[in-house]
Amino acid sequence: MQSPTPFARIGTRGSPLALAQARLVRQLLSEAHGVEEEAVAIEVFSTGGDRSQSENTTLSDIGGKGVFTKEIDDALLSGRIDIGVHSSKDVATGLPQGMSLAAFLEREDVRDAFLSVSVKGMDNLPEGARFGTSSIRRAAQALRLRPDLRIVPFRGNVHTRLQKLLDGVADATLLALAGLNRLGEEHRATAILDPEDFMPAPAQGAIGIAIRDHDDRFAEIVAPLDHAPTHAAITAERTMLAVLDGSCRTPVGALSEWAGEMLTLKGEILSLDGQTSFRAEASGKDATTLGENVGRELLAQAGPNWADQWGR
Ligand SMILES: NCc1[nH]cc(CCC(=O)O)c1CC(=O)O
Structure with a gap:
């Protein structure tokens, strides 16, 4: 039997973690909009990152940018799905033209x-x-x-x-x-581990929801799932990463947290052997400005050629 047109079509990778995350988004959509879970379709995509699991390849070898998202991004942009569900830390800072991260679920443990x-x-x-x-x-x-x-x-x-x-x-x-x-x-x-010693990856622990730009219908549909404090913290961390031109060949840690009305952001970059590292910290109310400030401060400390010297 042909199933009726779904309320929404989610795209995800097929790993057990990715599927658990997609099912959580489906459940939250169903609750927020009073639709059956069955009305939310989950489409599974294999990404370059899933196919290249060979031991000696690092993620930077297989191209880094978007390696866990490209096939899902393409399906979103071509209209085959409406919503991409991702581990935000796997989402490159330079998103493909025409899509954006519209919502973030409340962050899990960052450690x-x-x-x-x-x-x-x-x-x-x-x-x-x-x-x-x-x-x-x-x-x-x-x-x-x-x-x-x-x-x-x-x-x-x-x-x-x-x-x-x-x-x-x-x-x-x-x-x-x-x-x-x-x-x-x-x-x-x-x-x-103590996040002071093991500062998490930027955006670790937060599920991100991608939609097409100007898709007003799905912007409204995912809006109730957005957790504003998480959204701001992830924005600060991802902005910092973008300022660093965070290639995945450069060890970078970030952690943004709320302290009352203020957002704090700590950032760290390390040499590959961990023997050199720089840290910066600031707080503010605007997530983007905060991310830019901490990113620039790290760049200033490390000097202009840090990425080359450190084996990028
Ligand atoms: N690159 C793999 C990846 N992407 C997101 C997570 C964990 C979940 C999360 O950070 O939201 C993991 C596994 C891991 O680092 O242990």
Whole structure:
């Protein structure tokens, strides 16, 4: 039987985490608009980032920008779907022409979790332990504290990485606590890291909703899902990243939080080996201005050629 025209068509990647996030958006849309969940279609797309899971490729090798979103962006722009649902930290700062991030769900826990089958935390890792991560930010932050660690590539979706850990591919790894929470796997974490040492990736823990520019109908449909404090914090962090021209070959951390009426933003850039890092912090009421200020301050501290010197 031909199903009736859906109320909305969501596009997502097919990983268990991406599907959990898309289902959450479907549930919230259904509640906000009094429509059946079945009336919200979920279309699954395989992205370049899903296809290239080979161990020795880093995300920067496969092109970085939009590698987890391109196929969904294309489907949105061509009208095949109405809404793209993403982990905001996977969304490049330079969005394709004609679409924008219209809403952000309330942010999950922003912190990184430490996972190991042999030890409790970073400090307990033996000399020269194998630290599994393909994130240059996590590698740099780990090496800052423990220059003796050996970084081993660690890609794949959350369950793949959990299995690799059980298989002994590495002695420890880091994962976003947000993803573990959404998958009901938070009990796998042996420690939760202090964001001062492990400043999260810009926009970590926030689900972002993309729609076509000038699509008034879907702008209205997604509006009730937007969490204004999260929206402002993510805007500050992504603006900072854009000022840094945040290539994913440069380790960057950011964390924006509300302190009463004021938005604060901390930012950090690191060398690949974690031995050099710069930090800036400011607060303000306008998220974009705040992001620009902290980004510029970091650039000023690091000097004009920082990205080249640091192996970009
Ligand atoms: N690039 C993978 C990715 N993208 C978003 C998350 C976690 C969920 C989130 O930050 O919202 C993860 C996995 C991880 O870093 O552990």
